[in-house]
Amino acid sequence: xxxxxxxxxxxxxxxxxxxxxxxxxxxxxxxxxxxxxxxxxxxxxxxxxxxxxxxxxxxxxxxxxxxxxxxxxxxxxxxxxxxxxxxxxxxxxxxxxxxxxxxxxxxxxxxxxxxxxxxxxxxxxxxxxxxxxxxxxxxxxxxxxxxxxxxxxxxxxxxxxxxxxxxxxxxxxxxxxxxxxxxxxxxxxxxxxxxxxxxxxxxxxxxxxxxxxxxxxxxxxxxxxxxxxxxxxxxxxxxxxxxxxxxxxxxxx
Numbered sequence: 001x002x003x004x005x006x007x008x009x010x011x012x013x014x015x016x017x018x019x020x021x022x023x024x025x026x027x028x029x030x031x032x033x034x035x036x037x038x039x040x041x042x043x044x045x046x047x048x049x050x051x052x053x054x055x056x057x058x059x060x061x062x063x064x065x066x067x068x069x070x071x072x073x074x075x076x077x078x079x080x081x082x083x084x085x086x087x088x089x090x091x092x093x094x095x096x097x098x099x100x101x102x103x104x105x106x107x108x109x110x111x112x113x114x115x116x117x118x119x120x121x122x123x124x125x126x127x128x129x130x131x132x133x134x135x136x137x138x139x140x141x142x143x144x145x146x147x148x149x150x151x152x153x154x155x156x157x158x159x160x161x162x163x164x165x166x167x168x169x170x171x172x173x174x175x176x177x178x179x180x181x182x183x184x185x186x187x188x189x190x191x192x193x194x195x196x197x198x199x200x201x202x203x204x205x206x207x208x209x210x211x212x213x214x215x216x217x218x219x220x221x222x223x224x225x226x227x228x229x230x231x232x233x234x235x236x237x238x239x240x241x242x243x244x245x246x247x248x249x250x251x252x253x
Contacts, residue, residue: 062180065173066153066198067108069145070098072119073133074160078240085119087245089162096122098159101166103127105173106155110148112141139210146207154204156216157196162248163234164196172196175228183225186235193227194235 072095076084085095092100095111102109109128113120120130131144146154153176157164168186176184176198184198197220199207206219239245 063177064152065106066155066176067110067149067151068102068106068155068157068169069142069149070102070109070111070128070157070159071138071141071145072098072159073112073114073117073136073141074138075114075136076240079242082242083119084160084239084245086122087239093119093122094162095119095159097162098157098164099123099126099128101164101169102157104166105169108149108151110145111159112145137211137213138215139212142210142216143208146204149201149204152201153198154201154207155196155198158238160238160240161195161234162239163232163237164230168230168234169196171230172198172228175226179226181226182223183220185220185225185227187227187229188233188235189229189231191227191229192233192236194230195238196235 072085074085076082085098086093088094089097099109099111103126107127109126110131111123111126111128112131112133114136115132115134123130129148131148133141133144142156145156155169155172155176157169164186172184172186182200182203185193186196187193197216199216199219203219203223207216210216210219237248239248
């Protein structure tokens with residue numbers, strides 16, 4: 001925690017700082033105190049300064065913020081020997097960057113990792129709960145994360161999506177709290193459906209029954225859902241190959 005912005009990430013921190021002052025669990029403004037904490041999530045590959053104050057909802061919210069499940073147990077089979085979640089973005093491994101962003105938005109973060117994974121070393125001082133998943137199928141990670149969740153909603157986030165930052169997660173969390181739909185799905189700016197997706201706890205039994213590696217697409221198809229547009233192609237950009245990483249980096253300039 002820092003009371004002053006880190007110069008390296010001040011633009012991001014400033015944007016997050018403007019939504020502090022709300023209690024994320026009660027949905028009410030904190031009376032008599034102003035939070036001036038900065039959300040540090042991409043300043044250094046060294047162990048993070050994990051944040052305790054979180055961006056919260058605005059007036060009129062109907063339900064608490066969701067917990068966040070980061071799916072990070074995949075095998076990176078298309079990376080030809082490299083680990084996509086240890087690829088660096090602005091000097092920070094993607095797994096650390098994703099977890100820092102989630103911890104800046106929610107006080108309940110779960111990360112699904114394979115057993116004895118080198119990815120875990122980057123999360124040594126994280127407040128996130130680590131669940132180990134031996135089965136590399138996506139459904140196994142979802143089941144493990146749902147089983148560990150006691151919140152009223154769960155935002156499921158694929159760790160290999162570098163454009164899903166703390167601001168994107170905040171937008172989804174805020175939209176979820178203002179909605180009564182059982183599912184909220186992120187879209188690109190043009191409306192193309194993508195990830196992350198938030199599920200109400202009433203759907204947890206269906207998530208716990210998932211098998212295979214197709215995710216929750218059938219559950220999404222069965223239920224009425226709402227959408228939340230994210231900037232650009234943030235909701236559909238996932239990086240699974242060295243070529244995809246090179247193209248994405250080239251596009252950043």
